[in-house]
Amino acid sequence: MQATFIGGLVSVATYALVAVGFSLIFSVTKAFHFAHAVVYVLAGYVAYSVVAPLGVWAASVVGVAAAAATAAVIELVVYARMRRRRASHFTILIASLGLQYLILGVVGAIWGTYPLVLANPFVNLAPVHLGGFTFAWLDVFTVALAAVLLAVFLAWLYGTRAGSALLAVAENPAMAEALGISLPRARLTAMVVGTALSAPAAILGGFYQSLSPGMGATPLFIGFAAVLVGGAGSIAATLLGVTVLEFVSAFAGYWLPGQWSLAITFGVVLAFMLWRPRGLLSSRRRATAFVGQLAGAA
Amino acid sequence: MTPYFTQLLVFACVYALVAASVSITMGSAGLFTVSQAALYGVGAYTAALVEIHLGLDFLLVMLSSIAVAVAISVVTAFPALRLKAEYLVVGSLALQLVASAVFSQSSALGGADGLVNIPVPSVFGLAIEPNDFWIAALVVTAVAYALLYVVTGSPWGRLVRAIRDDEVAVAAIGKNVVTAKVSVIAIAGGAAGLAGALYACYVLYISPDDFSLQISVGFLAVALIGGATRLEGSIVGAVLLVALPQLLRLVTLPPNVQGQLQELIYGGFLVLFMMFRPQGIVGDWTAWRRARSAAPGPALGGVAARAPGPVVQLAVPAQAAGEADEGVVARDVSVSFGGLKALRGASLSVPLGTVTALIGANGAGKTTLVDVLTGFVRPDEGQVSWHGRDVTALGPQAMARLGMARVFQEARVFSGLTALENVLVGLPKQRREHVSLTLDLRPRVRRAERDAVATAMSFLDRVGLAEHASATAGQLSYGQQKLLCIARGLASGAQVLVLDEPSAGVSPVAIGRLQKTIDSLAADGLGILLVEHNIALVRNCAGVVAFMSQGRVTMTGPPDEVLADENMGREYLGVGRHGSSTAEGVGDE
Numbered sequence: 100m101q102a103t104f105i106g107g108l109v110s111v112a113t114y115a116l117v118a119v120g121f122s123l124i125f126s127v128t129k130a131f132h133f134a135h136a137v138v139y140v141l142a143g144y145v146a147y148s149v150v151a152p153l154g155v156w157a158a159s160v161v162g163v164a165a166a167a168a169t170a171a172v173i174e175l176v177v178y179a180r181m182r183r184r185r186a187s188h189f190t191i192l193i194a195s196l197g198l199q200y201l202i203l204g205v206v207g208a209i210w211g212t213y214p215l216v217l218a219n220p221f222v223n224l225a226p227v228h229l230g231g232f233t234f235a236w237l238d239v240f241t242v243a244l245a246a247v248l249l250a251v252f253l254a255w256l257y258g259t260r261a262g263s264a265l266l267a268v269a270e271n272p273a274m275a276e277a278l279g280i281s282l283p284r285a286r287l288t289a290m291v292v293g294t295a296l297s298a299p300a301a302i303l304g305g306f307y308q309s310l311s312p313g314m315g316a317t318p319l320f321i322g323f324a325a326v327l328v329g330g331a332g333s334i335a336a337t338l339l340g341v342t343v344l345e346f347v348s349a350f351a352g353y354w355l356p357g358q359w360s361l362a363i364t365f366g367v368v369l370a371f372m373l374w375r376p377r378g379l380l381s382s383r384r385r386a387t388a389f390v391g392q393l394a395g396a397a
Numbered sequence: 398m399t400p401y402f403t404q405l406l407v408f409a410c411v412y413a414l415v416a417a418s419v420s421i422t423m424g425s426a427g428l429f430t431v432s433q434a435a436l437y438g439v440g441a442y443t444a445a446l447v448e449i450h451l452g453l454d455f456l457l458v459m460l461s462s463i464a465v466a467v468a469i470s471v472v473t474a475f476p477a478l479r480l481k482a483e484y485l486v487v488g489s490l491a492l493q494l495v496a497s498a499v500f501s502q503s504s505a506l507g508g509a510d511g512l513v514n515i516p517v518p519s520v521f522g523l524a525i526e527p528n529d530f531w532i533a534a535l536v537v538t539a540v541a542y543a544l545l546y547v548v549t550g551s552p553w554g555r556l557v558r559a560i561r562d563d564e565v566a567v568a569a570i571g572k573n574v575v576t577a578k579v580s581v582i583a584i585a586g587g588a589a590g591l592a593g594a595l596y597a598c599y600v601l602y603i604s605p606d607d608f609s610l611q612i613s614v615g616f617l618a619v620a621l622i623g624g625a626t627r628l629e630g631s632i633v634g635a636v637l638l639v640a641l642p643q644l645l646r647l648v649t650l651p652p653n654v655q656g657q658l659q660e661l662i663y664g665g666f667l668v669l670f671m672m673f674r675p676q677g678i679v680g681d682w683t684a685w686r687r688a689r690s691a692a693p694g695p696a697l698g699g700v701a702a703r704a705p706g707p708v709v710q711l712a713v714p715a716q717a718a719g720e721a722d723e724g725v726v727a728r729d730v731s732v733s734f735g736g737l738k739a740l741r742g743a744s745l746s747v748p749l750g751t752v753t754a755l756i757g758a759n760g761a762g763k764t765t766l767v768d769v770l771t772g773f774v775r776p777d778e779g780q781v782s783w784h785g786r787d788v789t790a791l792g793p794q795a796m797a798r799l800g801m802a803r804v805f806q807e808a809r810v811f812s813g814l815t816a817l818e819n820v821l822v823g824l825p826k827q828r829r830e831h832v833s834l835t836l837d838l839r840p841r842v843r844r845a846e847r848d849a850v851a852t853a854m855s856f857l858d859r860v861g862l863a864e865h866a867s868a869t870a871g872q873l874s875y876g877q878q879k880l881l882c883i884a885r886g887l888a889s890g891a892q893v894l895v896l897d898e899p900s901a902g903v904s905p906v907a908i909g910r911l912q913k914t915i916d917s918l919a920a921d922g923l924g925i926l927l928v929e930h931n932i933a934l935v936r937n938c939a940g941v942v943a944f945m946s947q948g949r950v951t952m953t954g955p956p957d958e959v960l961a962d963e964n965m966g967r968e969y970l971g972v973g974r975h976g977s978s979t980a981e982g983v984g985d986e
Contacts, residue, residue: 131486181672189429190675193621197667200614204660208653316610320490327487362498365491369476 101232107349109238109307112245113300115341117315118322119249120297122337123256125326126269127289130178130191134198135297136315137206138173142166142298143310144210147217155220163298170294173198174287206312217305241303252296253334265289317361321345324368344368403531407599409639410534414592416620416631417545418585423617424625425549426581427561430474430489433616435496436466436586438608440593442500445512445603455518455525459537459594466590467583474582478575493610500605511604518598530599541591544836545628548584551835552827552846555814557581559822562811566882569771569805570823570889571797572830580832611660618663622670624677626813633678638663723785724749724893724924725801730769730779731948739765741948742779747893749924752915754935754956756928757945758969763928764806766945767895770926771803772796798825802886806897806928808878812871816862816881819870820853823888856884860914876907883914893924900931912937936960944969 117139124132146155146162153161177198181191221236228234256262267275268285276282304314325340344364351363398406415437422428440462447458469492477488501509517524518533525533548554556577560567564574597603615638623634642658654661670677726746732739740762747753747770757763768774769781772793781789783799791799811819827849828842829835857863860880865873870881879899886894896915900908908931915938919925929935935942935956942959944952946968952959959965 177668177672184672186671186675189427190671192429193617194668194671196614196617197664197671199664200611200618200660201664201668203611204657204664207657207660208651211653212656320494323490324487327484359498359502362491362495365487365494368487369491 103349103353105232105234105238107346109241110349111342111345112242113303114318114321114325114345115338116245116248116300117297117318118325118337118341119252119334120293120295121319121322122293122326122334123265123296124289124293125323127265128174128178128286129188129272131188131195131323132290133192133195133319134173134202135170135294136319137199137202137312138169139166139294139297140301140310140312140315141169141202141206143217143301143305143314144206144215146302147210147215147305147310150217155218159299159302162302163295166298166301167291167295169202170290171287174290178290179283179286203312210310210312212312214309214311215305216309217302219306221306237303237306241307244299244303248296248299249338252292255292256334261288265292320361321348321364324364328368328371398528398531400528403528405639405643406531407534407595409635410531410538411592411596411599412616412619412635412639413632414538414541414595415589415616416623416634417542417628418588418592419616419620420623420625420628420631421545421549421588422581422585423620424627424630425554425561426557426578428478428578428581429486430582430585431486431610431613431617432470432473432489432492432496433585433589434608434610434612435493436470436589437593437596437612437616438496438500438603438605439469440466440590441597441603441608442506442512442593443590444594444597445515446506448515448518448598449512452516455520455533455598458518458598459591462590462594463587464590466586466593470586470589471579471583475579478578478582490610493613497605497609500608507604509605511602511607512597513602515597515601515603517601525598527599527601534595534599537591537595541588542628542632545584545588547838548832548835549628552821552830553577553580553832553835555818555822556830558814559811559819562813563809566805566809566811567822568793569773569797569803569809570885571794571825572822573794577832584832614667615659615663618667621675621677622666624679626676627679630677630679637678638666724783725770726782727766727770727776728780728782730766730776730781732765732769732774732776738948740769740776743945743948743950744779745770745943745950745953747895747924747926749892750919750922751940752919752925752927752938754927754929754939754942755945755950756930756932756935756942756959756969761945762948763945764897765948766950767803767897767926767928770796771801771895797889800890800892801895802889802891802893803895804879804882804886804897804899806901808875808882810870810873810878810881810885812869814870815867816857816870816873817850817853817866819881820856820884820888821849823856823885824849824853825890853888856888857881859887859917860884861910874904874907876903876910879903880907880910880914883918887918887923891923893926894918895926895928897928898930899927900929900934908934932960 117135120139121132121135124130124135142159142162142165144162145165146158149161150158177194178191181194186194219237221240224236226233226235227239256266264275264280265285265288267278267280268282272282275285300318301310301315304310321341321344322337325337325344328340328344344367347367348360348364351360355363415433418436419433422430443462443465444458447453447461453461473488473492474485477484500506500511506512517526519525520533549557556567556572560574560577568574596607619634619638620631621634622637623632624630641662645658645662650658674680724747726744728744729742730740730744731742743762743766745753745755745766755763755766765774769776772788772791772795776789779789780787783801788796788799797803811822814822828845829837854863854866857866860883862873862877862880862884865877870878873881883894883896899911903911912934915925915927919938919940927935927938939956941953942956943950944959944962944965952962952965
């Protein structure tokens, strides 16, 4: 039970990174960036390849940078070009599915499809006792890293000009453009930042278990589900969604065979869709308040 | 035939069937699902279990696979179809993942090892050996495709494509959107299930890996690369994607690349096609064909464009023409959105045989009042009546069936259909519009359909679009698109036609055409509600002008009187002491 709780906490931490990264890309670019599932995983593979000469920390940084650079290339070469040709969201989603499949093939061709292990740098440290729970150092590090990364990200998003520009584009692209915000640049920023935020999750996954090309699929589904369960358009809602879903999944996994937990998670998502189609933190109130402000200003 | 070619042929058939299922859901209906592999797996496991435990005839095996796949796809899709498009994606993703879990966990299905030793299928006691299976596969696929052609080529198929182009406009002409979508999901599920049965009965060994999410993406690739808007695209895609890896086998590739061939080819092609030719190989080539010859394209999928029928039958009750029939009436209706009061006790009557113009500043509540009259918004207070009967509770489909037709401000044509097809969709009571009747090909039914084409042509002629009958609606000018929407509304049996800012964004020439059409329709007894900012058009057409301000109709009367009124001028046109009006009302527009 204790292991389940800690396992739940750790997976909330890593999945939250993937979900928030995906949520940022989804809300700013409006594209269902399915390929996120494999692009962020590239960080783990690249880190694996350079870990011998560089050491684990520098290799991780290189890995994250490589994943973010790949996302930038995808945005510039594929998505931006498709948008210029007035492709629908639908077409972009399918192209993204194709990219995901293609990159899976590339990863398989370069690194093989067998699991690769990234050595856990904390393996020799004694566990920490905290409030009746025993945490491995890797657990502490994972939760702390995710918390710090999310805090820095939120501070950037809400506290800087670049972050506000992304929020404006997410809320109303046409209005944001009229105010002088460059949409192509905002989309590129969202792709790079969102991928960089998610990428450490792949390296942590490599420390915990192993790297495999398909390891990003489940976190992406959970992330997408969290956006829907939590309610689109709010980072807090996405985090709440991930927390609910991951604890459901962790405890389902405690009583049932592994594969069922994903099925149960999606059962929960379907139940939410029927019970609360607008999400846990419904954005209706915010939308109404926003229209009210506009009306007041007019 | 050698085992090698038999295998390629059978796989091409199986892929073509699953791809047809993708083609119908995505290409025809515009619904996005990722559960094709799951339903294909359901078909395969059903076939395997029926073969192993019951040893039924191959025909019955296929029927059971189809039945189970249809049932599962409908039960799982129904809740999601009532919600937004994203939910169907999630719902189908959930179905795919749950199915994969069940396939690999359930001991009755053989767990991760799958089901082995499936008996060789037999038809009427004759065993079909694996090497001869290509005959069975070809026959089954040919029959299935023939049926799918009839079904998708029927009025039902046309309705489904209209829903893809504009769901709201379909509801506004009184058709049931959810039923049509559920039947799409059912047919697609059946095709995938049938493919699963073929696969299981040929390979005689199935495992969960054959039905994973990645396989679903592969099927998407097959359908989309071939071209999802037409059924034959699925065949082209299937043949291509079965042949390509075989051809590449002739080249020596490094073993690690060889192992990833499927992902690299399918993924790479999918990206390239979406970037440069999203309609796929057999998609729309009209632009290309037009460039090669100046001759006009072939007409209308088999039905030649016809001369308009002699009489346009408007749905107006005979005695109504000329008389003061009250048509549709709103009494003291109020509507609030959250804290915003869009309507505060507005009343308006739209009698038959007259053009009633509704004017007022942006935010005065005009669009909300139209929404109430057409059933899109239910009022918080007040009543809507139709020929004296209370219809406040009716939704847009029911109002449309009564005889309210709405032409939206932003010309909502079905852009992928021809002008004639747009009007045909509007016609009520078409027998083969219901999916279970699409195979009713009796001469009587076919004759009724030919008559429907003539009727539709006469409605097109009425608005002056007869010569554009075979043009794709999306390629008509904006003014023509609005006229087309009027023709579609007339075809749906309109007694009252609501025109929401018909002149907005339309050229002066087209406005002249519009005015003539409006005049002649009113003269024939139709009730017209004209929501308009173009005062000249209002002055020329309207019999009665109603002026709205702050959620109420504050003035009703003949055009000269209302348009000359000083209060109206000040509030609406900004003429008078206060200059421009600010903070006057909160917007619904």
